[in-house]
Amino acid sequence: MLGRIFFRNGKIGIIRRVRRRVRRVRRQSAASKLEYAAQCEAARALVTERLAHFAAEYARLDPALVEPMTYRRIAIRNQRSRWGSCSSKKNLNFNYRIVKLSPELRDYIVVHELCHLKELHHGRAFWDLMKRTIPNAGDLHHQARTMRIS
Numbered sequence: 001m002l003g004r005i006f007f008r009n010g011k012i013g014i015i016r017r018v019r020r021r022v023r024r025v026r027r028q029s030a031a032s033k034l035e036y037a038a039q040c041e042a043a044r045a046l047v048t049e050r051l052a053h054f055a056a057e058y059a060r061l062d063p064a065l066v067e068p069m070t071y072r073r074i075a076i077r078n079q080r081s082r083w084g085s086c087s088s089k090k091n092l093n094f095n096y097r098i099v100k101l102s103p104e105l106r107d108y109i110v111v112h113e114l115c116h117l118k119e120l121h122h123g124r125a126f127w128d129l130m131k132r133t134i135p136n137a138g139d140l141h142h143q144a145r146t147m148r149i150s
């Protein structure tokens with residue numbers, strides 16, 4: 001859908017970004033479309049497996065986390081601006097380029113969004129939850145933020 005607009009950091013941005021993506025997809029050759037589809041499929045398999053792994057880990061640490069850390073669905077997207085996101089409706093989005101990252105960074109991104117299911121902010125409770133399975137989350141956060149998405 002092109003119609004979704006949200007207001008963030010004082011700017012309305014989503015419509016322009018979506019249109020640019022549509023143009024980019026149209027320019028792709030049949031071969032690169034296939035490659036993109038394969039990467040999306042690989043990203044979905046990877047993210048699903050790592051989410052299950054870490055959800056089990058959190059459940060082992062605290063069974064009360066099972067319910068709040070349950071997601072509704074996963075979407076794999078082609079985005080230039082972010083590696084992942086989590087909506088208040090408990091839907092998770094991941095950038096298909098996650099497959100190109102190191103296993104450590106992939107896990108950081110997966111656990112970051114998994115923890116947002118419970119804590120939908122970047123406050124102390126969020127970081128404490130993340131660091132229960134990723135003790136160096138702070139360093140990895142910095143790495144992921146300073147990396148160009150391309």
Ligand SMILES: [Zn+2]
Binds near residue numbers: 112116121122
């Ligand atoms: Zn976040």
